Amino acid sequence: MAPSKKKHASGQTCIIPGGFTVLSLQFSSDSVAQHKLCVKEHKVRAEKTSHRPLDRTLFVLNIPPYCSEGVVKELFSQFGTVQSVELRDHPGAFQHSGPQLGKFFRPAEKQGFKVGYIVFQKSSSITAAKSHPHDVPLVVSTEKRPVVTGVQKWIQQYRDSFIQPDKLQQTVDAFMQDYDKRKEEEAEQQKREAEEQQEDEEGWVKVTRGNKGTKARPHSEAANKKTLQKEIGKKKRKELMNFYTWQHRNTQKEHIAELRKKFEEDKQRIALLRAQRKFRPY
Template sequence: MDFKVLPVKFSEQSEAVHYLFYKQHTVRSPVPEKPSDRTLFVINVLPYMDEASLKRLFRDCGKVRRVYIHKKPTPGLPEADSSRFFPTVEPVVGYKVAYCVFTKPEGLQKALSLDLSAESAPRVLSTEQHPLQVGVVKWQQEYNDSVLDEEALKKEVDEYMAEHDARVAEEIQKAREQEGQPDSDGWVLVTRHSKRPVARRTEGLDQRLKEKMKKKRQRQQMVNLYNFQLKDTKMEQLAKLREKFEEDKRKIASMRVQRKFRPY
């Protein structure tokens, strides 16, 4: 199916017209959240357009249940941050694509049958009732959102640490239960939570270990550290091989001279 062209402009006073391209969302393996019979695939979405503005754009076609925004076409769902204060997913900036999921299939069919002739007026994105935040207003809102709520931050950190402590305690308990228990092959699992006593690391013990390592390094000789040392070593080995070769030649010549014919 070919794309349909939808002209839009920022406000009633805007003269510049932008064009959105959309068609029915069709993939080989659709996800349940993006059914093909109710999902509209939109590209060339403006950077300042959000989920609410896209819903209003197609509200005369039917109720839009959900809008998924991606940086590029993706059959799956966008990644979601599990934390409000420690985001792990980069925000989608610049031009993007969107998947508008209607509540009923009739909404998608109405959107595909819109009158988009050259004479049709562009649809307005920002109105008095629903203004879009751009420029300084958007920067101010982003700054206000960047100010952390200390109480909410403390609550999230405390919840995370509680979950972490519970998970660590569960792992320790599981390791202790498996300690000394042979598996089906007869192997016994040894964990770091073993009951065997371990020597404590004290300053005296650390000092003795350092002195021991220092003496060990002093006993080690630096062999072939530099290139000239490596070259000299090879030359010495080659001279020894040549000397042994000459000695073997002399032994063979002496054996040939001493060889006698002994028929009996």
């Protein structure tokens, strides 16, 4: 099939299958080559997080390696005030695991094309970004905002790799303060829960509900032991017993040993009763 000769009209948006809008990206005003970004409003019902509001988050594909979070924020600031920018190697749900690590302790970032989640302060910025003409490129590097690439970028990364002891100490101190604060909050939370779950004078235990509305059980020693016994019973019922011949033989041996043990215990009990003259067989 011969390629289509139809061209998009000047000043109009370019929409491709999947609901993505194509935006042109140009490294500098002198560059001839252009890069294409695919943007779409982020609408994922399963993601119930405040970090990516469904009405103010723009999903961006094909972000080149020379565009950092700061560069992406400056590029899309022309459509409205940008609240936050998140760049990832692959699309997925927001993950927040523990405290934020300093730059000295983060793993090396992969150099490649990324996907981004841009959160605006107003929902009208999403419409402005999607209605941007495809033939008007977004310029990455300007005189006011130069972007370093190539050898100059490697030199800058090499200089930044040297760690200053005072800055490292400040980062470690801030991390430990945040860690101690979180531990104190967890200890207070556990103390409050323990006080709520203590038995009152009449032996009643107050049972509260969890975060998702599920009924929470009291974390007492008796309740934990009872739950553990239930789990052990379920596990035993699910096990396939006496499937092989050696399993059946071992089961019989254990049963005989248990009967012999009970027999010896009964003999000792009878002997004790006879010694106390309380044994009355008739």
